[in-house]
Structures are given as structure tokens and as C-alpha cells.
Amino acid sequence: MRILAVSLGLFFTFGIAAAISAADAPGPQTIDIWPSTAPGEDGSIGEEKADTKKDDPSVIIRLTNVTKPIIKVYRPSPEKDTGVAILIFPGGGYTHLAWDHEGEQVARWLNTCGVTGVVLKYRVPRRSGTAKNEPPRQALADAQRAVSLVRSKAGDWGIDAKRIGVLGFSAGGHLGAWVSTNYERRPYEPVDDVDKVDCRPDFAVLIYPGGVVKGGNELSPRIQVTSKTPPTFLAHANDDPVSPENSALLYLALKRAGVPSELHIFASGGHGFGMRKSDRPVAAWTTRCEEWLRDQKILKPAAKP
DSSP: OHHHHHHHHHHHHHHHHHHHHHHHSOOOEEEESSSSSOTTOOOOSOSOEEEEETTEEEEEEEEEOOOSOEEEEEOOOTTTOOSEEEEEEOOSTTTOBOTIIIIIHHHHHHHHTTEEEEEEEOOOSOOTTOOTTSOOHHHHHHHHHHHHHHHHTHHHHTOOTTOEEEEEETHHHHHHHHHHHOOSOOSSOOOSGGGGSOOOOSEEEEESOOSOEETTTEEOTTOOOOTTSOOEEEEEETTOSSOTHHHHHHHHHHHHTTOOEEEEEESSOOSOOTTOOOSSGGGGHHHHHHHHHHHTTOSOOOOOO
16 A cells, blocks of 8 residues: 555656646747838738638638738747757748648647747738749748847847757748848848848758749759758658659759758658658658757757856
């Protein structure tokens, strides 16, 4: 009986400790990335729209008509926090945002790795004056501003200002490549001191990026890879209708420039798999990504003061 009592006591002690630990993980914080109307915003696309899951209306699966960009910040529990932050760019062809399986679910997975996940709600769809075959400059402005904003908060949030990366899917993967290769100039005039903060990501994770290749055998002129391009992880499915050549040609450009990079082209998985459960090879992308982050010494315990 005494052994049973001790066992029960330990069970309740650890159970309470686990509950306290879970409670210590802060809820998501929403922050406007611009102090007022975003640069280049004409406000002519109508009211923001959100599609939700039929069986769970609290889950937003698709957003469009975004005119007020925000970041939604998911912090890991304090005992897991590594000091790394990753901005997440959901895909959607620059017409909408796949907010759940390429956004909030990704942030929650990153939290399990001790990473602060920051989901960016960037402006979609394209504004008037942007051709269908051209990426919209408003999205680039939002992404650059978001990187600078998170870096400006590094001290307050306990984040390492030199370990801030981007993770994008599909069009968001293009946006991740775009912001990783166009950080020396911005498509807008500085708004405040946040725009004085460096907007270069320290690393990039690009999952089935589209629009990176132009003409079938060369990179888009907007993706200017140099030796200063941040280390990059790429993953694509071989049967993706958005050709895996987008990832393959970008990888070759990175390799030629001497940029640390890793490419996975999985046998099957199609397009848009994100964080969806699957028995296909692409389901391993999160494991391979975490391994790469550790191999690059990006994921490591936060330095003690």
C-alpha cells in the first residue's frame, strides 16, 4: 500500500508539473506589421474573407482579400525555447493564403522543436497593375517588413537576432526565395525605425516553391542568388504539377554560389501537402528539415546569460 501511495504521489506530481509546463507556453500574439495603411495599398479589393472547416469553424483554412497584414506569433514553452524564430509564408498562388496546413499548423510543429513560429498574413490577391505572371510587390514589402519587425523584437522576445529564418510553401516558397535574394532594397520608402533593421533572413526553408524558374531552364530574374544568399533547405515531390525543377534549379544555383543547401525531391506527394497527414514519402520533410537545422547549428540551446 505504501508503494502504491508513493506511486500515486509521483503520478500526480509529474502530472501537475506537465500541466504547469503546458500552461507556461504562451498563447499566440497578433501584431500589425505596419503602423497605418501599408505602402502600395489601394484598398480596392473588398472585405477580407475567411473560409473555415465545415466541422470546426474555429479553424481558418483559407484567407483572401487581405489588406491589413499581420504576424501571428506562436512561442514555444520556455523550457524548450532555443532562441530561433521562423517566419512562415503560407502558399495560395498570391490569390489567397492556405492559413491552416501551411500556416498555423506549421507554427505549432516549430514550437515542438523549440522554435518561435511567426505566421505572416501578407496581402493577397494581386492589386491592380500587377500582371498575372509577375509576383506582387506588396507581398515582398510585407515579408521584408515582417523580418525586420521580428528582428527588432529579438531582445524583448529572447530571440537570437542572427537566427531568424523564413519558411514558405508554394507561392510562399517563392516569397521566401524572393526575400532571401532581395534584402538590400525594398519596394517602398522607409516608414519608421523598424525599416532600418536588417531584413535579410539568416536561413530559408522552401517547400514546393513555384514561380522560381522562368522559361523552363533558368531562374527568374527576381531570384538573384549570390554567395551572400542565406543557407537554404528545399523539398519537393517528383509528381508535383508545380515542377520540382523550381527547387532543383534553385539548388544548383545555390551550390554554384557556395551557399550551404540541401535538396529533397520525394518520389510522390503531389502539391500542397504542407502539414497534412500522409503515408507518402513527403511526410518525412519535417524530420529532414529539423535534421538540417541541427546540422547547420541553427537549432541549438539558447545561450545562457
